[in-house]
Amino acid sequence: MTTTQPGPVLVVMAMRAESAPIIEQLGLSAVESPASWPSIEWFVSDDADLVIARNGVDPTHGVDAIGTGPAIITTLLSIDRWTPAWVVSAGTAGGFRARGGHIGQVILADGPVIHHDRRIALPAFEALGRGGHPTADLRSLATELGFTSGPCSTGDSLDAPPLDVEAMAAHGTLAKDMEAAAVAGVAARKGIAFTACKVITDIVDGDFATADEFRANLAAASAALADAVPRLVAALPR
Ligand code: ADE
Numbered sequence: 001m002t003t004t005q006p007g008p009v010l011v012v013m014a015m016r017a018e019s020a021p022i023i024e025q026l027g028l029s030a031v032e033s034p035a036s037w038p039s040i041e042w043f044v045s046d047d048a049d050l051v052i053a054r055n056g057v058d059p060t061h062g063v064d065a066i067g068t069g070p071a072i073i074t075t076l077l078s079i080d081r082w083t084p085a086w087v088v089s090a091g092t093a094g095g096f097r098a099r100g101g102h103i104g105q106v107i108l109a110d111g112p113v114i115h116h117d118r119r120i121a122l123p124a125f126e127a128l129g130r131g132g133h134p135t136a137d138l139r140s141l142a143t144e145l146g147f148t149s150g151p152c153s154t155g156d157s158l159d160a161p162p163l164d165v166e167a168m169a170a171h172g173t174l175a176k177d178m179e180a181a182a183v184a185g186v187a188a189r190k191g192i193a194f195t196a197c198k199v200i201t202d203i204v205d206g207d208f209a210t211a212d213e214f215r216a217n218l219a220a221a222s223a224a225l226a227d228a229v230p231r232l233v234a235a236l237p238r
Pocket of ligand 1: 092093094095135157159176178179201202204211214
């Protein structure tokens with residue numbers, strides 16, 4: 001049983017396209033960004049029970065600040081600002097045909113979330129690199145909501161070179177993303193319950209180039225997130 005402190009659900013998202021439908025559908029209001037990292041964007045429900053935190057636009061490159069570095073900063077500043085009961089990493093992910101994955105599948109994290117691209121062949125540091133941060137046991141909730149429970153893993157690349165593929169196969173990864181383990185690591189350090197909710201846009205071991213398949217399915221996956229995330233938020237044990 002997950003125990004939580006009182007507070008809102010903090011949903012951390014990376015891309016504007018992923019988060020726009022849910023922000024619009026729920027009528028969330030933008031509030032002032034943190035002075036120390038003004039690219040972070042916060043969107044809050046009228047009752048302040050749900051906060052969506054977005055990494056925002058990288059000021060140097062002019063695109064959504066995706067990946068683990070921005071995710072850590074967003075999560076830390078958002079936890080300090082909002083003192084949430086739950087932290088949820090939500091967004092899109094790559095799936096795996098070999099493990100039953102399909103486009104549009106909604107995955108709710110099960111088991112530790114790892115960094116599949118961090119290899120440190122020094123005793124003791126191997127585990128630090130891998131992360132392995134805890135996720136709440138939400139398997140029965142996933143079944144109720146019609147989601148698939150399974151292992152998530154994170155890397156800072158959209159592609160999947162052989163060493164990463166090996167690490168993901170050993171982990172049984174169902175959702176390969178670019179933020180969940182980073183968000184989970186901060187939530188764990190702060191002692192806050194964590195889960196990840198990911199919609200599959202592309203099949204890592206499939207027939208199409210990842211970037212093409214991702215672009216083709218991004219809008220539909222973002223609409224699916226706008227359906228899945230509010231149902232998850234309403235059902236989380238508080
Ligand atoms: N987000 C959506 N598809 C992804 C993939 N294949 N790898 C990492 N992040 C993703």
